[in-house]
């Protein structure tokens with residue numbers, strides 16, 4: 176299977192390195208024709224859209240750069256989807272689980288059938304793309320959350336938490352990147368249609384993560400604990416972050432499973448520690 180990855184950033188590159196026979200493009204896409212040219216050049220069996228605007232240095236940037244954010248996260252996926260529809264190519268689009276804030280209306284974990292309640296510019300722009308792309312055939316939408324990676328990267332939750340002096344102890348679902356890479360490949364192979372919550376089953380608290388971090392990576396590490404309200408009050412974030420617990424109904428329909436969160440996080444931390452040596 177030949178996969179074309181659009182978007183040569185953090186997660187697109189992680190997939191490109193892991194997959195045999197994948198090509199990754201850093202071409203800036205502005206039109207449907209730009210994507211059709213890439214398809215004609217590479218003849219892929221499927222496309223992963225890993226391009227988007229996540230905000231630099233962080234997602235707060237999107238709050239004041241609405242047009243750039245909407246162009247990158249809402250209009251760009253539509254452009255890529257139109258080219259894929261024209262050429263009959265399967266598209267797997269990278270989306271985010273941060274479209275859910277807090278408790279679901281039914282009290283259980285958020286599923287693919289739940290409607291999002293995005294509150295920030297970034298999450299609204301991503302949810303808008305999910306809504307429209309989910310009306311198309313031959314398209315999969317893969318929602319990931321808080322990438323937790325065995326390889327060091329500034330966007331890896333391990334790198335982020337280990338650098339913060341003050342951390343909020345919240346409980347979340349998250350995506351272990353080694354597992355994400357495998358699930359994405361399977362979704363592309365199966366040309367799976369619909370929305371998929373690509374998060375490891377279960378949830379984990381930041382306190383549990385930092386205990387594991389001390390156990391496997393750095394026993395001398397320390398940090399302070401603050402409340403969610405303090406995060407904004409202390410000026411550490413402009414906008415309250417999404418915290419949530421998700422589950423997947425749709426992955427099972429394609430026979431795809433993921434490792435439980437605590438097992439996957441522990442393995443990732445062990446590998447991360449080896450990489451540091």
Ligand SMILES: NC(=O)c1ccc[n+]([C@@H]2O[C@H](COP(=O)([O-])OP(=O)(O)OC[C@H]3O[C@@H](n4cnc5c(N)ncnc54)[C@H](OP(=O)(O)O)[C@@H]3O)[C@@H](O)[C@H]2O)c1
Nearest residue numbers: 182183184185186187202203204225226227269270271319
């Ligand atoms: N990282 C996370 O925490 C996270 C969580 C959930 C979902 N996601 C989603 O996963 C996807 C990949 O995220 P990432 O962390 O890998 O972000 P990233 O490192 O910023 O990569 C995104 C890439 O897309 C490129 N890009 C932006 N506009 C483009 C355009 N018009 N044409 C071609 N390329 C374009 C960017 O190029 P420039 O750098 O040159 O602008 C960048 O290389 C995004 O859709 C994001 O919303 C990420």
